[in-house]
Amino acid sequence: MKQLYIILFTLYLGSAFAQTKFTAHVNQNSVTVNSIIKYEISSNENCQIYQPDFGGLQVVGGPFQSTSSQFSNINGVTTQSRTTTYTYQLRGQKKGNYTISAAQMDCNGKVHKTESIKINVTDSPAQGNGQNKNSDFYIRVTSSKKEVFQGEPFVLTLKMFSKKQPQGIEALEEGSSTGIIKTDLNPNQTQYETKTETINGMRYYTTILKQQLCYAQVSNKITIEPYYISALFRKGFFQQYRQETTSNKVVVTVKKKPGVQPKDFNGLVGEFDMTHSISKTTVKPGEAIDLNITISGKGNLDTFDEPKLDLPNDFDQFDPEINDKISTSTSGISGSISFNYVLVPTFYGDFNIPAYTFSYFDVNTKKYKTLSTDDFNIHVDKPDNAHGEIITQKKDIKVEETDIRYIHKSGTATFKNEDIKSASFIQYILITLPFLGLWLILYLKKKRNNMSDSDKVLAIKKKAKKTNAKYLQDCKTLHKNGKDAEANKALSLALKRYLKDKFNLTESDLSLNKISEQLNDEELKVKFKSCWNTIEMYQYAPINAEQIDVLINNTENIINQIDKQV
Amino acid sequence: MKLLLTILSFILTGHSFAQSTFEKANSAYENEQYDIAIQNYMETLSNGEKSADLYYNLGNAYFKTNELGEAIWAYEQAKKINPSDKDIQFNLQFCNDLTVDKLTINNKGIGNWITKVLFSYSHNFWFYISLISVIVTVISLYIFFTPTSTTVNNITLVLGGLFSLILIGSVIIGSIHKARLTEQNRIVIIAPKNKILTQPTPESATSFELHEGATANIKSEQDDWYEVELNSNTGWILKEAVWSY
Numbered sequence: 001m002k003q004l005y006i007i008l009f010t011l012y013l014g015s016a017f018a019q020t021k022f023t024a025h026v027n028q029n030s031v032t033v034n035s036i037i038k039y040e041i042s043s044n045e046n047c048q049i050y051q052p053d054f055g056g057l058q059v060v061g062g063p064f065q066s067t068s069s070q071f072s073n074i075n076g077v078t079t080q081s082r083t084t085t086y087t088y089q090l091r092g093q094k095k096g097n098y099t100i101s102a103a104q105m106d107c108n109g110k111v112h113k114t115e116s117i118k119i120n121v122t123d124s125p126a127q128g129n130g131q132n133k134n135s136d137f138y139i140r141v142t143s144s145k146k147e148v149f150q151g152e153p154f155v156l157t158l159k160m161f162s163k164k165q166p167q168g169i170e171a172l173e174e175g176s177s178t179g180i181i182k183t184d185l186n187p188n189q190t191q192y193e194t195k196t197e198t199i200n201g202m203r204y205y206t207t208i209l210k211q212q213l214c215y216a217q218v219s220n221k222i223t224i225e226p227y228y229i230s231a232l233f234r235k236g237f238f239q240q241y242r243q244e245t246t247s248n249k250v251v252v253t254v255k256k257k258p259g260v261q262p263k264d265f266n267g268l269v270g271e272f273d274m275t276h277s278i279s280k281t282t283v284k285p286g287e288a289i290d291l292n293i294t295i296s297g298k299g300n301l302d303t304f305d306e307p308k309l310d311l312p313n314d315f316d317q318f319d320p321e322i323n324d325k326i327s328t329s330t331s332g333i334s335g336s337i338s339f340n341y342v343l344v345p346t347f348y349g350d351f352n353i354p355a356y357t358f359s360y361f362d363v364n365t366k367k368y369k370t371l372s373t374d375d376f377n378i379h380v381d382k383p384d385n386a387h388g389e390i391i392t393q394k395k396d397i398k399v400e401e402t403d404i405r406y407i408h409k410s411g412t413a414t415f416k417n418e419d420i421k422s423a424s425f426i427q428y429i430l431i432t433l434p435f436l437g438l439w440l441i442l443y444l445k446k447k448r449n450n451m452s453d454s455d456k457v458l459a460i461k462k463k464a465k466k467t468n469a470k471y472l473q474d475c476k477t478l479h480k481n482g483k484d485a486e487a488n489k490a491l492s493l494a495l496k497r498y499l500k501d502k503f504n505l506t507e508s509d510l511s512l513n514k515i516s517e518q519l520n521d522e523e524l525k526v527k528f529k530s531c532w533n534t535i536e537m538y539q540y541a542p543i544n545a546e547q548i549d550v551l552i553n554n555t556e557n558i559i560n561q562i563d564k565q566v
Numbered sequence: 567m568k569l570l571l572t573i574l575s576f577i578l579t580g581h582s583f584a585q586s587t588f589e590k591a592n593s594a595y596e597n598e599q600y601d602i603a604i605q606n607y608m609e610t611l612s613n614g615e616k617s618a619d620l621y622y623n624l625g626n627a628y629f630k631t632n633e634l635g636e637a638i639w640a641y642e643q644a645k646k647i648n649p650s651d652k653d654i655q656f657n658l659q660f661c662n663d664l665t666v667d668k669l670t671i672n673n674k675g676i677g678n679w680i681t682k683v684l685f686s687y688s689h690n691f692w693f694y695i696s697l698i699s700v701i702v703t704v705i706s707l708y709i710f711f712t713p714t715s716t717t718v719n720n721i722t723l724v725l726g727g728l729f730s731l732i733l734i735g736s737v738i739i740g741s742i743h744k745a746r747l748t749e750q751n752r753i754v755i756i757a758p759k760n761k762i763l764t765q766p767t768p769e770s771a772t773s774f775e776l777h778e779g780a781t782a783n784i785k786s787e788q789d790d791w792y793e794v795e796l797n798s799n800t801g802w803i804l805k806e807a808v809w810s811y
Contacts, residue, residue, distance in 0.1 A: 404657040407595055407626045411588050411619035414610065417748045421693040422740025430697055431733070434704040442711050 024114035047107035061089035092121030136163040151269030153332035158210040175225030179218035268360035270299015296336035314347040464501035618648035635756040650686040665779035692740030699733035753808040762801030766791035773801035
């Protein structure tokens with residue numbers, strides 16, 4: 001029975017040992033900004049542990065693993081419990097509420113979870129707290145100036161005070177700040193020089209950890225949030241321990257600059273000087289001119305913008321070559337910056353480049369000052385070559401028509417709809433008529449060609465008087481000119497021609513008898529015979545004007561009578 | 567022949583240009599008295615007399631008085647008479663760019679080119695061409711039918727054939743030109759904003775809207791309404807809201 005109890009108890013214990021412990025906890029729930037929180041996860045099992053989400057808290061250190069073992073001997077039974085602890089160092093960089101989610105442990109598929117933890121991060125403690133907290137170890141941030149002008153440099157110095165000699169700096173975090181530009185004076189520092197100072201009767205080891213050159217960019221109060229460091233000290237001979245602290249807050253007032261800000265103020269604050277040089281002022285087109293502008297002095301030279309020169313259109317401009325010799329020290333930025341311009345005129349003539357000016361704020365006199373170069377007057381010679389020595393691109397003529405074109409001053413003649421003759425009656429008439437006329441002419445021509453011989457003879461007979469009238473006319477003309485003998489001959493010809501046509505006679509048939517046969521009227525026959533004979537007679541006898549006159553009249557009468565009769 | 571010349575000379579004498587009114591209007595325009603200029607230009611037009619320059623200047627005067635629709639109407643009229651005038655084209659384009667509605671206006675292409683080539687001459691150009699072709703054709707035919715050498719025959723045959731074709735062409739083109747100058751088959755919107763209705767009744771539904779200066783083709787008309795078509799849409803609009811050209 002007793003044995004049974006022992007067995008049962010052992011079993012109970014066994015189950016008790018088998019129970020898994022998996023917890024997470026922090027050392028404080030409510031902390032100030034940049035204070036360190038310790039977060040620990042402990043487990044008695046050797047299982048896979050998953051790190052939780054820290055919800056925006058920064059992990060400064062860890063996880064540091066530690067193991068503790070516990071032996072116990074109960075009733076001669078020895079048991080061993082082993083606890084593994086993972087420690088994280090966390091801090092909140094901004095005030096607010098943070099939640100560390102549950103950590104998870106996976107033991108052969110069995111998942112264990114811790115509870116999530118809420119952390120409240122409050123505002124930084126008042127200035128000087130750093131010193132009060134750990135008076136044997138503290139850091140201080142100091143500013144070289146409490147009041148600055150915008151753009152005026154000041155130096156922030158981070159100094160560590162400790163009663164023990166520090167062995168090393170494990171971590172250094174800058175406090176956040178807005179509205180300033182910080183430049184480390186020793187950006188890659190690895191060795192720190194430690195001095196001894198006596199403060200309030202106590203000896204301290206002091207180390208300057210950081211020196212930063214700052215420029216205010218806004219005109220307001222600037223707050224530099226506390227810096228954080230974690231330093232190592234020696235404890236005993238072999239052991240080291242860690243100490244952490246945060247610094248004080250620094251407030252710097254940025255003053256407004258007195259006076260009215262000039263238009264060409266470019267943000268420079270300090271003391272400056274400007275020099276300029278030009279290689280030549282008389283050139284030929286296409287020849288390069290070197291123009292140098294150098295700004296030197298103390299102040300925020302690194303923010304200096306490239307000078308904008310107002311160049312004439314006929315100059316080609318290239319980006320300037322910039323040379324800066326700037327050094328940064330605790331007294332600010334100093335040195336010089338020079339701009340080398342290469343100008344190439346593309347056309348001849350006299351050109352003016354207006355002076356380059358800028359204003360800066362002089363910290364010593366607390367006034368705006370303006371620096372200016374001279375005007376540059378450049379004479380470009382006309383090229384010897386008539387066509388010019390350089391080829392430039394043809395410039396487009398820009399046309400922007402923004403209005404309608406002007407009225408037509410001289411108008412062409414107006415017309416009415418009735419004036420349009422196309423597709424009108426008159427057009428059809430004028431087109432048809434010529435064709436009709438052509439048809440008519442061709443028809444008549446054809447008709448004549450188709451006449452029979454007798455018809456032709458008849459036509460000749462009909463026209464006999466008309467066609468031969470010109471011979472009679474010739475005769476009359478001759479008579480008028482007094483050539484009576486010739487007139488008689490012509491008269492004879494006229495009569496014969498007429499008779500030939502009229503009676504369709506051949507040349508040989510032209511005799512008095514033959515013609516007389518054709519005449520029916522006896523009286524006419526007699527008249528004709530006498531006329532014919534008279535003409536014949538005068539062929540061989542002289543004739544006077546009176547006689548021929550009578551003769552022509554007679555002949556004419558006879559022709560008329562014959563024409564009527566036949 | 568003498569008769570023909572007499573007829574021709576009678577035809578050639580057109581109506582005298584109302585020069586004094588035109589110059590009066592121009593000087594009013596120069597003095598920026600655009601209303602007076604419009605009045606004077608319109609006076610000539612109301613007599614039934616017209617010319618491309620007259621319409622063009624009227625368009626300018628309308629434009630200067632901010633009457634965009636009327637200006638486009640006048641430029642379109644001017645373009646009908648002289649489609650190749652660069653000033654008219656420019657000002658019309660300028661006004662069309664100012665209108666609200668986006669219309670598909672085809673200013674290029676072979677059709678437009680043919681229009682410019684055929685209808686840029688005076689209103690009786692094709693009439694004279696037809697008369698000249700008649701004369702040449704008839705003379706050629708006469709010579710052709712009169713027995714001469716074969717060479718002459720061939721030449722006159724070709725000449726006669728060519729000019730008879732020109733004759734037919736000029737008669738057809740002339741009648742098209744006349745229709746172009748006398749018929750009105752398009753409208754321009756004069757009223758600032760218009761509803762184009764589906765039926766020629768004021769109560770009917772709106773098909774689409776048009777703003778001042780938009781142009782459209784007339785499809786048909788009924789009482790006080792035009793049926794118009796543009797961008798392949800059709801609808802009815804009151805005659806009083808538009809000017810036809």
